[in-house]
Amino acid sequence: MALEGKANAALCLHRFGVGPRAGSIEAITSDPRGALMAEIDAPDAGRISDPTLLTSAEGARAAFKFRQEQRAQRLAARTAREDGAAKTGDGSAAPDMKAPDAASAAPAIAPPNPGPGLPQRLYLAEARARIHAALEAKIGFAERLVWFWSNHFCVSADKGNVRPICGAYEREAIRAHALGRFGDMLLAVESHPAMLVYLDNARSIGPDSMAGMRQKRGLNENLAREILELHTLGVRTVYTQEDVTGFAKVITGWTLVPPRQDSARAGEFQFNPRMHEPGAQSVIGKSYPEGGAEQGRTVLAALARHPTTAKHVAAKLARHFVADEPPDALVQRLAKRFLDTDGNLKELAKTLVTAPEAWDPTRAKLKRPSEWIVGALRAGGTLAPDIGPVMQAQNLLGEPLWRPSAPKGFADESGPWLDGLSQRVDIANQLARRMPAEADPREMFEEALGPIASSETRQAITRAESRPQALALLFMAPEFQRR
Amino acid sequence: MTMHAPTRRELLLASGTLFAWAYAPRLARAEGRDPRFLVVVLRGALDGLAAVAPVGDPEWQRLRGDKALMPSGASAALPLDSFFALNPAMPNLHRLYKSGAATIVHATATPYRERSHFDGQDVLESGLGSPGAADSGWLNRALASLQPAGRVTGGGKDAFAIGPIAPLVVRGPAPVLSWTPRRLPPASDDTLTRVLDLYRHTDPMLARALEERLGLATIARAGGMDGQQPRAAGAGQVRAYFAESAGMAAKFLARPDGPRIGALAFDGWDTHADEGVMSGRLANLLAALDGAIAAIESEMKETWRDTVVAVITEFGRTAHINGTDGTDHGTATVALLAGGALKGGRVVADWPGLKPANLHEGRDLKPTTDLRGVLKGVLKDHLRVDEAVLASKVFPESGRVKPVAGLLA
Numbered sequence: 001m002a003l004e005g006k007a008n009a010a011l012c013l014h015r016f017g018v019g020p021r022a023g024s025i026e027a028i029t030s031d032p033r034g035a036l037m038a039e040i041d042a043p044d045a046g047r048i049s050d051p052t053l054l055t056s057a058e059g060a061r062a063a064f065k066f067r068q069e070q071r072a073q074r075l076a077a078r079t080a081r082e083d084g085a086a087k088t089g090d091g092s093a094a095p096d097m098k099a100p101d102a103a104s105a106a107p108a109i110a111p112p113n114p115g116p117g118l119p120q121r122l123y124l125a126e127a128r129a130r131i132h133a134a135l136e137a138k139i140g141f142a143e144r145l146v147w148f149w150s151n152h153f154c155v156s157a158d159k160g161n162v163r164p165i166c167g168a169y170e171r172e173a174i175r176a177h178a179l180g181r182f183g184d185m186l187l188a189v190e191s192h193p194a195m196l197v198y199l200d201n202a203r204s205i206g207p208d209s210m211a212g213m214r215q216k217r218g219l220n221e222n223l224a225r226e227i228l229e230l231h232t233l234g235v236r237t238v239y240t241q242e243d244v245t246g247f248a249k250v251i252t253g254w255t256l257v258p259p260r261q262d263s264a265r266a267g268e269f270q271f272n273p274r275m276h277e278p279g280a281q282s283v284i285g286k287s288y289p290e291g292g293a294e295q296g297r298t299v300l301a302a303l304a305r306h307p308t309t310a311k312h313v314a315a316k317l318a319r320h321f322v323a324d325e326p327p328d329a330l331v332q333r334l335a336k337r338f339l340d341t342d343g344n345l346k347e348l349a350k351t352l353v354t355a356p357e358a359w360d361p362t363r364a365k366l367k368r369p370s371e372w373i374v375g376a377l378r379a380g381g382t383l384a385p386d387i388g389p390v391m392q393a394q395n396l397l398g399e400p401l402w403r404p405s406a407p408k409g410f411a412d413e414s415g416p417w418l419d420g421l422s423q424r425v426d427i428a429n430q431l432a433r434r435m436p437a438e439a440d441p442r443e444m445f446e447e448a449l450g451p452i453a454s455s456e457t458r459q460a461i462t463r464a465e466s467r468p469q470a471l472a473l474l475f476m477a478p479e480f481q482r483r
Numbered sequence: 484m485t486m487h488a489p490t491r492r493e494l495l496l497a498s499g500t501l502f503a504w505a506y507a508p509r510l511a512r513a514e515g516r517d518p519r520f521l522v523v524v525l526r527g528a529l530d531g532l533a534a535v536a537p538v539g540d541p542e543w544q545r546l547r548g549d550k551a552l553m554p555s556g557a558s559a560a561l562p563l564d565s566f567f568a569l570n571p572a573m574p575n576l577h578r579l580y581k582s583g584a585a586t587i588v589h590a591t592a593t594p595y596r597e598r599s600h601f602d603g604q605d606v607l608e609s610g611l612g613s614p615g616a617a618d619s620g621w622l623n624r625a626l627a628s629l630q631p632a633g634r635v636t637g638g639g640k641d642a643f644a645i646g647p648i649a650p651l652v653v654r655g656p657a658p659v660l661s662w663t664p665r666r667l668p669p670a671s672d673d674t675l676t677r678v679l680d681l682y683r684h685t686d687p688m689l690a691r692a693l694e695e696r697l698g699l700a701t702i703a704r705a706g707g708m709d710g711q712q713p714r715a716a717g718a719g720q721v722r723a724y725f726a727e728s729a730g731m732a733a734k735f736l737a738r739p740d741g742p743r744i745g746a747l748a749f750d751g752w753d754t755h756a757d758e759g760v761m762s763g764r765l766a767n768l769l770a771a772l773d774g775a776i777a778a779i780e781s782e783m784k785e786t787w788r789d790t791v792v793a794v795i796t797e798f799g800r801t802a803h804i805n806g807t808d809g810t811d812h813g814t815a816t817v818a819l820l821a822g823g824a825l826k827g828g829r830v831v832a833d834w835p836g837l838k839p840a841n842l843h844e845g846r847d848l849k850p851t852t853d854l855r856g857v858l859k860g861v862l863k864d865h866l867r868v869d870e871a872v873l874a875s876k877v878f879p880e881s882g883r884v885k886p887v888a889g890l891l892a
């Protein structure tokens with residue numbers, strides 16, 4: 001039995017969007033479902049268009065150049081120091097007076113702090129763009145879907161070469177297809193340099209390939225396994241170790257043009273036939289003939305269509321939006337829709353939001369740190385927050401942006417996130433103190449929670465000892481923590 | 484706007500000329516002074532009777548029982564005069580009082596008579612007679628009114644606030660610079676308690692999760708907290724935050740080329756339960772405030788003799804203790820003044836008495852001095868703000884409230 005009117009609209013914004021802001025509950029009260037669908041029907045839904053952001057290839061090349069420059073600087077500094085030392089060790093009686101040239105030749109040992117390096121600057125610029133998109137969105141359903149798929153197909157910026165390009169990866173491989181076809185997203189993801197580097201496929205060499213026969217290095221199964229286990233079929237389902245190895249051989253040669261290469265395509269995907277394992281391979285009971293990169297594309301297409309993939313994806317989607325243990329009927333319905341539409345993700349999203357189970361008033365899920373923080377910023381009306389504190393808060397709460405600890409991505413169940421609940425109080429306090437000065441907690445409360453808030457929550461906010469405390473209580477209220 | 488503590492060089496670069504941020508009220512300068520004024524807002528309603536106890540009032544001990552500070556005994560209050568004594572958590576303020584560099588004002592309040600924190604703070608800081616759409620504070624308007632009368636400028640900033648958001652009192656037409664301490668304070672124990680309380684009433688799962696992570700062993704049902712405080716640590720952090728903020732404000736105000744007027748706000752004073760007058764929450768807060776005043780004195784160095792610090796709060800608390808060893812929202816309270824520019828060493832109070840008939844609405848200390856008069860007195864005699872301007876622009880429609888005279892040396 002769903003909620004009615006404004007309460008249902010408020011639920012919609014918290015559960016499917018990135019949280020209400022002034023006027024947003026009112027704006028969709030007449031038809032929350034319709035509003036959700038309208039948002040994802042918009043032609044540029046889920047996209048970010050920002051001409052200042054670099055492509056992943058540009059980012060990779062820039063990062064490479066940056067590291068070269070740093071290395072050269074360090075080398076020059078060391079050489080100068082050594083020269084200086086050599087000169088003063090030359091038998092001069094009073095080195096501090098007798099060798100002014102050497103002293104001035106050596107640059108300052110510690111140059112002034114230049115701030116974060118280029119990879120970090122690119123990472124932060126992308127983070128800013130992402131937060132901005134979430135704050136600008138009407139509802140944020142498209143954003144939530146992007147975040148979902150980005151976590152499903154996660155990479156980690158903790159790997160040095162991934163950091164400068166992980167934001168571009170999200171834009172190029174995820175945003176471009178989040179409302180398109182699963183098969184297209186799968187192909188874009190698995191051929192993206194960020195993924196190929198993150199899961200080591202860029203260095204994977206077929207044992208019988210031209211390169212394999214010359215060098216001692218060989219097959220790396222990491223990406224192939226994660227594609228089967230995490231991205232498509234799901235863990236412990238229909239694949240065997242042989243399938244993993246076979247698939248790994250299929251995608252040997254899927255690599256990138258090294259950023260250091262003097263080429264217009266440096267940093268882009270490249271199929272390298274010299275690394276590719278020759279011959280047909282068997283994956284999940286089917287034989288795939290030799291065919292260069294096409295061999296891998298065909299396997300991916302088959303995986304995208306597999307009923308087990310449909311079930312896996314459906315369950316994950318339902319678990320993320322609705323409940324840790326989603327109703328089986330909902331999962332079945334989503335899986336069927338996935339197969340019937342050949343993996344049309346927009347249709348899948350629509351099936352989700354038209355399902356009655358998805359509108360259950362019980363708010364069983366806990367917002368993830370990223371969702372909760374953005375929700376607070378939206379409630380406060382900020383449009384361009386300081387990115388530093390936002391990143392710090394996410395780090396502290398265990399969800400550092402684009403840095404999951406494993407390819408599985410950040411947890412979708414609520415359990416693990418409860419651990420950070422006491423830290424959320426401190427973060428709420430800090431968020432509250434950064435809110436715009438005109439922020440009226442009582443107004444903000446009505447616009448963000450009003451229709452779904454308990455009288456106890458309303459009272460707690462009214463009785464707060466100061467505005468900042470009232471805002472902190474708003475952000476900590478159970479109705480604000482849950483969706 | 485926020486920036487990290489600027490170096491002297493940055494200050495000069497930003498301002499363009501040496502005196503760009505210097506402000507010298509012409510009349511005061513003519514007298515050979517360079518006054519500084521720092522406003523400290525205590526949010527949450529400070530219990531004036533627990534900070535400065537009317538030990539000479541015959542009703543006092545009966546009123547507060549074992550929570551009544553007395554001049555002798557275990558937690559002996561520090562004597563101010565024959566009638567009043569200061570909470571022993573504030574030895575620095577006591578020292579300043581004794582040397583004539585501090586004045587206590589008691590039984591004072593703004594014209595606001597409801598008891599909402601937000602509205603009370605609005606009235607306290609806006610300088611208006613009632614809550615409403617306030618978008619500027621009396622301090623900023625006072626500053627703005629002095630501008631035509633001889634401000635040395637180059638386009639710099641006039642007032643200064645600590646914290647990411649400038650308190651209302653210092654917002655307005657005159658431009659303000661803010662400074663954020665490197666580390667924002669952690670959520671107060673009070674905030675944590677309120678969150679836990681809310682969860683216990685509405686979301687047992689979150690309550691359990693929060694308690695577990697705070698290391699509490701049992702859930703206290705029915706009857707509330709049973710005296711279980713979420714965190715013992717925190718007093719040290721509060722003390723450090725108060726001292727750092729106040730010290731930094733003073734550093735800026737003390738600079739020859741720095742701003743002259745500043746404001747900062749401290750939270751945590753809403754002591755509804757387990758007030759802890761002699762040891763515990765309020766005592767810790769007062770000790771932290773005392774440390775902040777000492778830090779200001781120390782950082783102002785020789786400019787302390789030209790300084791006034793005004794510590795104000797939105798209203799006081801109930802005369803009686805409530806059922807949870809605390810106090811609820813009240814009316815009249817104290818205001819504390821400190822600084823070398825004061826003619827101090829006295830308590831300014833028209834004492835209303837503590838008999839039930841003397842209490843405001845039978846529950847609160849009755850206000851007998853309008854706080855605006857005290858602030859007007861400082862603004863007029865310290866900064867030379869014109870009295871007519873005080874009555875019309877700075878504290879609108881306050882013609883009947885006379886500036887308290889004789890506060891300044």
